[in-house]
Amino acid sequence: MRVIGINGSPRKNKNSAILLEKALCGAAENGAETKLYHLIDHTFSGCRSCFACKRLGGASFGKCAVRDDLAPILDDILNADGLIISMPIYFGDVPGMVRNLMERLWFPGLLYRKDGKLAYEKNIRVGLIYTMNAPDERYYDALITSHKGTFERFFGETSILCATDTLQYDDYSLYTGDMFDPVHKKERHQTIFPQDCEKAHAMGASLLL
Template identity: 40%
Template structure:
């Protein structure tokens, strides 16, 4: 099993990266797995530029992203992965810009404008998403469900875990942030977040063990 993990959070030690690391550790706990953990914010890359090269019927171009930049090696590895784990915090009711740019480059070459809209990736990896957010869990249910079902359609069978009402600051009194119930957030961070990481570990292990 070949595991590729893509972290779309800027910070390597906070909620999303920690939870995604748990998912990665879960996957890596399955015997005979190899894996890599990539931080998108370390890479120099752009989103899709709409060159449409990946739609050309020329076999050397079809279904491949023609852009050459820091994401190119990651996209090449993604084609060979058995399991892909992707993590993003919610920024302005969406995934982060870096995660979005990655998805454009990952998804678009895997689709066509043919009538059947059949995905073109030869391998159908399993995909596990990790999301973290400040809002209550049900807030982005439709958005997350839509994103995960699009991933299932284009890339391969997908599922997600999430942590909500996450702790954003160590000391809330230093920030303009009076809207938060700090005691509740801190309690959730101590009691619930470790359970969310356990759920992420279990997802990684399950996907790699399938």
């Protein structure tokens, strides 16, 4: 059993990456082979609307034809049993590179058929982890519900974990802005974030059960 982890934050050792590592650790403890990709290490575009994935009789039918750094990652995901994507919220959405991944992951599966049949038949269990400055994940309910619905349509049961009010910098005094209370942020990072880490570990551990 193989679980792929995708870090959708450009930061390789902050909130999203830490939670992803905990989740992959949980999966590994339950016997999964795991692989972590940091999207920031790879150069790739979103869907190019070439429609090669829908071309009848074409060599790329049902798969993305674009051969950039994302191609082997997409192959790895589509052959896996589990997928965990951990990502920050950027301007009410996901970072552009995560959106690029989602387009390239979802679109080849879509056959535009009235009966809803997809090119993908493999069941892949999905975990989505969101991290954000916002104190309440309900701000992004529409986005998260939409992602859950799309992942469930293409792959399988999708669980969600949100870490809110995250610590953005280690030292707030070095950066502009008085919106955030550094003492509150630090306290929260020391008390709530470890609980989020435990939830991420549990998400990974139960992903393939």
